[in-house]
Amino acid sequence: MSLRRRKGWVGLLVAAFLAANMAGQALASPEEDRASFITLYRDQFPTLPLENYVNGALMLSIDAKSQFDSIMEFPPFQDDIDRGAALWEKPFRNGKTFASCFANGGRNVAGNYPYYAPAVDRVVTFEMDINRCLRDNGEAEFKFNDKATMGIITAYGRTLSDGMRVDVRVQGAGALAQYEQGRKLYFTRMGQYNFACASCHMANAGKILRTEILSPAVGQTTHWPVFRGGDNLNTLHMRYRRCMEQMRAAPFAAGSEELNNLEYFHSYLSNGLPMRASVYRK
Amino acid sequence: MSPRRNFLRILAVGSAYVATFAAGWLRPLQSLAADWNKAAFEAIVLADALRNIGAAASTESDQIQLKAPEIAENGAIVPVEITSKLPGTQTIYIFADKNPQPLVAIFEIEAGLEPFISTRIKMGESSKVRVLVKAGGKFYVATQEVKVTIGGCGG
């Protein structure tokens, strides 16, 4: 596959997006987007099954994946997950627990996040529902960027959905509008480096930038939080922020509407893929 | 029969630990402080570390299977797995040649223990991982180069 042809895909996608925008036409549907991304990556990685995409850059290096498997045999951050479990199970002052706020006690729900809530015309993330649970039960909400609370509660809470296939719904005009905000951000160049998410993670997925293999967008949202180096907890929004900082852009806040909508669009791309929370990354 | 752990007691620092210590099962730990090869662990020069474990001379052996990454994802947590097929394996030593102090760990293989150890080590920079095995009173060695990079956009 020649470089020019590969770059052509991004060009096509971006051009189509911009053209439609200017002409005021309807954009491609979420399903069409997801299909375009998958086609792009299948072109670049013809032998890799879609299921492998949950491993991101690791699927492109046997050496790296082997280290991941070895560490995941008995993860060094197990104590953080256990602290999360203790927090999840600890009753609120009113006697209820987090499990009471979610369907199935929180089992196999994370794959449906984010979802669109028509009542507030906003997208809701799993972390927002953690806070809603706290709020509804008279407890103080967690800060979205606090590893010691939101970090560890999701380090455990999200594992209750391990194995669940991502199933993000975008139905109706309201939901679609938020989805499109997220997609727009995905393609927006930002920061001193003037890169968009698309710049690195579409046609350049699989290439090496500063010793790192760039991962494809499909599969990226399935495995959070991660523990970098085995002990540094990072939620998805913390990672979005760090990426923005690396582009020398002032990052949006964790839990901000911008990042929520980005997560909505971004997660849709992983529909059908299995989730696994609290994994090792370098 | 499916192997299953059916009894587990965790002893933290404190009275529960002291009680069990008195019961005798922790007796091997009594002379701990004396049993730490300070000279070898604190040696900065590889040759000194080797000398301090008694391995001034060693023979390369393909009977030592060393499994370590080609490129460590993160130098703080490098999985290393060692299997010694040398008869009479007594001790396994792990070094990272270019660490500030090259000797990383010593595992004494007592009766009944398979000459197999898997653990995770820290490497400060790209270096040979060096495994020495003392077997039948003699030293044998195997090495593998492991690259350590500092991540760029990895975060």
Added chain:
Amino acid sequence: MADAMKIRARLQGDVADVKVLMFHPMETGLRKDPITGELIPLHFIQRVVATLNGRAVMNAQWSRAVSKNPFVHFRIHGAKSGDRVTVSWEDNMGEKAGIETTLN
């Protein structure tokens, strides 16, 4: 109170396959506290002993270069159902912990 360590011991025929995860900072003494700027003191596990029915099967000496929250995997031959496996450690500050399990 959180566990000091976790153990997984499975009997495979007459071999006890043992994996242990210890929760310990394994501080090298080279790291600075991000808030105070002070060096965090050297604090690492120095000695590890594993026993089968009270007899030492593995004796280890460690440096600060063993990874944080150390993991070790080893196999004991001649084990049988009902045998007791223990793993205990002591660090450079004199702190100790141990864990015991019975093979099934």
